Amino acid sequence: MRSLWLLGLAGLLAALCALSVTTGSRDVGWADIAAALTGGQDNIGQAAVSLRIPRTLLAVLAGSALGLAGAVMQGVTRNPLADPGILGVNMGASLAVVIGVAWFNIASAQAYIWAAIIGAGCTAGFVYTIGSLGRGGATPLKLALAGVATSIAFASLVMAVVLPRNDIAGGIRSWQIGGVGGATFERILPVLPFLAVGMVIALLSARRLNSLALGDEMAAGLGERVALARGVSALGAILLCGATTAICGPIGFLGLIVPHLCRLLVGADYRWLLPFSALGGASLLLLADIAGRIIARPAELDVGIVTAFVGAPFFIWVVMRQRIREL
Template identity: 70%
Template sequence: MTIAGTPSASGVAIVRRPTRVRLAWLLALLAVLALLVAASIAIGSRDVSWDEIVAALGGSVDGLGPAAVAKRISRTVLALLVGVALGLAGGVMQGVTRNPLADPGILGVNMGASLAVVTGIAWFGLWTYTGFIWSAIAGAAVTAVFVYVVGSLGRGGATPLKLALAGAATSAAAASFISAVVLPRGDIAGGVRSWQIGGVGGASFDAIAQVAPFLVVGTVICLLAARPLNSLALGDDLAAGLGERVLLTRAFASLGAVLLCGAATAVAGPIAFVGLIVPHACRLLVGVDHRWLLPFSAVAGAVLVTASDVLGRVIARPDEIDVGIITAIVGAPFLIAIVRHQKVREL
């Protein structure tokens, strides 16, 4: 059931969903997420018994079974955190830029964070999670500012199409720089290439503990920006007329997205398309109100990353396919569908 609302500044009718419908979808998503968490803990290269799962949940890592379960638990927790971060960051970026193609991968933010981490490893001997996180956040911030400035040049300012093109060009350039940095360093090439694919197979509770504060701060900032992002959706002039400080709102919301992207990339590598797919799917469920859209994007992002991780373990058992490959296989056709639907000329 939907309720038609008033037209937005862009002339597109805003569709409102009743609260009970939104809550029903939220409960359904949480139920799916709970099933995926259980599957993520149970499924792996070897079967584990219920007793081994209970022992691992109780803190025991004695024996091969409980140790394997403990590893899967840390992997599952990291998948949840990364999914929340990327889904939420994608929703915020689309709100800040009013760009249906905005995504940490497409706008080059993930690749900028990757370049900063790889440069730190190759040139400065960076090997701690704290160093990875700060480097990734700095790289993500610099890239986000650069893409926005380049996309703002010329007539019309920062249009969605110009931002997408600037992001794609920046991402390609960053990927080339990464190759240039890594190729002369055979001692780090294998590890960097594996990390660049994007995955949660190397999860550990130490990494989770170090990245969690950054993710919490980024999540809080993004959720606090939900109401102001609703004003920005009406257009800059109307938002300013409603008392919104447009530039400050964009900077504040972007800070949260950059923290989430940088921290997630530091521990899991550049996983693409999550921030693109999730907000679009969630708009179909709950509408365009960011007060609902952002929390839904966080939960749906966790669902997508966890499901991709489980699927990668199932279809290649006893080996596995990294999350970044699965999301790319799903996300590339999704991107093509969005571009065809939006008719690039109108972006």
């Protein structure tokens, strides 16, 4: 049954990719799509398809990365509220990039990516440390509060860094919304190795996450090195979050929504949950991008706005529904 659900989700993603290429301010036919795939740009329709193909690819990559990272973070922290946005990881990556642009004049794609990954890693460690203080250790509530507080503080710091710099303010504010518009293959290529390594590490962490779900003492009794398991799994999530934020900006709530929906289909076994979360994240982000193009025609809404509209009520529902302290 799970295999059929996985095939169905892959089919849904393929259908959304086709819809993404054909839908926008100008609808195009299959003849224009076929011509654009062979490099043709003889009319406006073919030119539009040439722009939508890398945009679709970026949405698939970013969505799968964020969905996978959210599932891993929930497993590492055993926190049903864990998400790259809620835990402040995306905003930490954003702050690092903004500081790099404003103070160190970084301009290359590699510099953006490394800055974002370092910022994401430092923020993840900081939030987990703060959330672990006091009685009870790193409970879901304490981690969520530490993450939200850190995210708000870092957002204020981003504004403080950007405000005196009118030369970069416009571009930074647009990037902070989170979106996949303007994607090109040249922009996507530098981030592919980081996403590939992050996805491999995350997918190979399934057995470790299943052990961690039993509790630290039980996992240690089964021969699992708990600290190493958490560290390696978190590294995969940090690479995915940092690389995605560098190229798309911070996109919130996707890593929270997707793993919860996938658990309804496949349960809590991470051997199935992780690939489902990757496909589900790609499908949801692509659907959000398509919806943003349709709702605001002939303009468009960035995916960061669409996911926020969907994710905020979902977050409230999870908070009200989840009375357990850990997964």
